[in-house]
Amino acid sequence: MNSTSRELAYPNPGSGLGRLLLAILTVLASIGAVVFGGILCERHQPAIGAPLIVAGCLGVGYAILLLCGLVVVAPNQSKLVVLFGAYKGTLRDAGFFWVNPFASRRNVSLRAHNFNSDKLKVNDLRGNPIEIGAVVVWRVRDTAQAAFDVENYESYVQLQTESAIRHLASLHPYDSPHDTEVSLRGSGEVINGAMQKELTTRLQMAGIEVLEVRLSHLAYAPEIAGAMLQRQQAEAILDARKRIVDGAVGMVQMALEQLQAHAVVQLDEERKAQMVSNLLVVLCSERGTQPVVNAGTLYG
Numbered sequence: 001m002n003s004t005s006r007e008l009a010y011p012n013p014g015s016g017l018g019r020l021l022l023a024i025l026t027v028l029a030s031i032g033a034v035v036f037g038g039i040l041c042e043r044h045q046p047a048i049g050a051p052l053i054v055a056g057c058l059g060v061g062y063a064i065l066l067l068c069g070l071v072v073v074a075p076n077q078s079k080l081v082v083l084f085g086a087y088k089g090t091l092r093d094a095g096f097f098w099v100n101p102f103a104s105r106r107n108v109s110l111r112a113h114n115f116n117s118d119k120l121k122v123n124d125l126r127g128n129p130i131e132i133g134a135v136v137v138w139r140v141r142d143t144a145q146a147a148f149d150v151e152n153y154e155s156y157v158q159l160q161t162e163s164a165i166r167h168l169a170s171l172h173p174y175d176s177p178h179d180t181e182v183s184l185r186g187s188g189e190v191i192n193g194a195m196q197k198e199l200t201t202r203l204q205m206a207g208i209e210v211l212e213v214r215l216s217h218l219a220y221a222p223e224i225a226g227a228m229l230q231r232q233q234a235e236a237i238l239d240a241r242k243r244i245v246d247g248a249v250g251m252v253q254m255a256l257e258q259l260q261a262h263a264v265v266q267l268d269e270e271r272k273a274q275m276v277s278n279l280l281v282v283l284c285s286e287r288g289t290q291p292v293v294n295a296g297t298l299y300g
Contacts, residue, residue: 006144007207010081010089016070016096023066030059069101078143080106090143108143112211113154117161119217122169124184132169132184133217134195136161142207150206160202168195174220184218191215252276 037052071091073079079091083103091097092110099105115136124130138157140146146153168191169184176183182190196213203210256276 005142005207006148007142008087008089008144010079010091010099013071013091014069014098016072016098019066019070019098020096023063026059026063026066030056030063032056033059065101066098069098071097071099071105073097076109076111078108078110078140080108080143080147082106087144087148092143106147108140108147110140110143112137112139113157115157115161116216117158117165120162120165120169121221122166124169125171125173128174129221129223130169130174130184131217131219131221132165132215134161134165135212135214135216136199136210137212138203138208138210140207141209145205145207153206153208156206157203157208161199164195164198164202168198174218184215188215 033052033056037049037056040046040049040052043049071079073091073094073096075094077094079099081088081091081099081103082105083100088100088103090108091099115138117133117136119131119133121129121131136157140153150156172187172191173181173183175185184191192213192215195215196210199210199213
């Protein structure tokens with residue numbers, strides 16, 4: 001329990017088995033009293049028979065009250081006890097108990113729940129329409145908050161989950177060419193952690209604990225899917241070209257430095273420019289190059 005918890009343990013619940021045995025004995029004794037009282041009344045002894053009949057009827061009523069107070073709590077279930085509008089506590093332990101028969105009891109499950117959101121159509125940080133969905137694993141942490149602070153805690157979880165998904169999708173782009181930028185597609189663990197943190201904050205007032213959040217669906221909206229695919233391909237080609245050019249420039253620079261360091265050949269600025277041009281063509285070409293060997297001329 002945290003500092004804001006409203007849940008209380010029900011004080012000293014009685015033994016259900018003991019009350020059940022008492023109710024059975026009371027019913028048997030009451031039946032005997034009624035029968036014996038009727039016999040005495042037939043024998044013209046109403047002074048004794050009538051009180052026995054009344055006591056037997058009262059005993060049956062008492063047994064009914066005992067039976068109405070019996071409560072069975074299954075594993076990972078709880079019972080909220082409310083007496084005349086006042087919250088008295090929650091039974092969390094599994095077992096057979098007895099509480100005030102005039103109190104109402106409400107079942108609240110403590111088991112983990114899975115909520116798979118619908119595919120929501122939202123706009124990402126760049127304004128592109130996307131489809132996104134998430135799976136949320138949650139459970140009730142505080143039964144009093146879940147029962148009394150919100151109208152329907154299951155519906156509350158669904159609405160807050162969809163709101164958190166929309167808000168998170170608007171803060172990040174669908175995809176990014178830069179590894180340092182957080183994107184919905186490329187930073188799954190970061191996005192899941194951020195969504196779990198936001199949902200935990202949103203569902204705190206309902207006494208809900210968020211165990212796990214995972215994106216279950218992520219795609220561009222159908223009307224722009226083709227255009228976005230072409231843009232991704234173009235960005236990938238540009239990125240690959242940039243890497244190729246960076247590598248080619250480095251190799252040319254290394255070749256010139258080694259030729260000059262080992263004094264293999266002396267090149268003027270014009271021949272250096274021609275060599276750089278030829279090397280860049282060879283290194284940056286998409287197809288295999290065909291070398292041309294200059295064998296000289298027949299005539300001087």
